[in-house]
Amino acid sequence: MPQHDEHKRRRARNIALAVVLFALVVLFYSITIVRMGGAH
């Protein structure tokens, strides 16, 4: 596999991982706020 293509795939994986981690931060923050507020 050409080096360039491999680079692109790795970059796409890193971006996807960053998006997932950020989404988890938002999710856990939201869950915490809702549970602490007793609004469930």
Added chain:
Amino acid sequence: MSDASFIGQVNEAGNAGLDAAYGQGLTGSREARPADYFALLKPRVMSLVVFTGLVGMVLAPGSLHPVLAITALLCIAIGAGASGAINMWYDADIDAVMSRTQSRPIPQGRITKDEALGFGCVLSVGSVLVMGLGVNWVAAAILALTIGFYVFIYTMWLKRRTPQNIVIGGAAGAFPPMIGWAAVTGDLSLLPLLLFAIIFMWTPPHFWALALYRSDDYARAGVPMLPVVAGERETRRQILLYSLLLVPITLSPWALGLAGPLYGGATAVLGAIFLGIAFRIWRATDYKSAKYMFGYSILYLFLLFALLLAERGLGWGA
């Protein structure tokens, strides 16, 4: 010849093909794209699972904060997907020889078996923990049961051993409405059990219709699906029998006053069509009606649950 000895022969014949295929695409891992990891989660299966889970959640009495409802649905989706990833790890040898599954990431060598196993385990544990800590532990326990049932009971125990694999294993796909319900109420009652029964009884005619026209594929892989072990004639008979059992169960929520007349009427019509196709499969010798049944059965299940959802939205439900 007994079923057991026949299954033994099927498995032996399949193993020769598996050994040849195994290792050809499974050892090297090229750089995987995010889409390959997503494919490990079996997104098409996941979409039906999420939808039935959503219906269980909407039908449940009471309410759930939108953030927690989204969390519960996400956990159902990720948990179901994770069990799919572990299934692909365990069945990599089978997937490599079946035309339907050859393009999956592991047989293609884009993801290694170990990566798929790690991915599936982390997501399984993560989805159950988030469901338990964020929503409630009853829903988390049923989610854990669903994942465990699919991985240990269906994938590892039944799939390669008995033609009843998808009958018993079908329970794994039937749990999501119960999880959705439990996410709201923290317990279970009759309606989620009926929804479970509908999906459970729907699974055999759905998968046997597929197995009828894919039986060569299953035989090559050594999977003792009903057409491979008991023959086409018996499979066609079993599809009709299970369809005859399924239709009354789909009507039971209406008969017991748990669904309204829209659901009752439309389900009777949709069920009559289902029975009509099953009857045609029973009488036919070709695969045309079996292929039609596979597609219709997906639409059928989707419509039954959509009707329950619509009734609740319109305030017509019982």
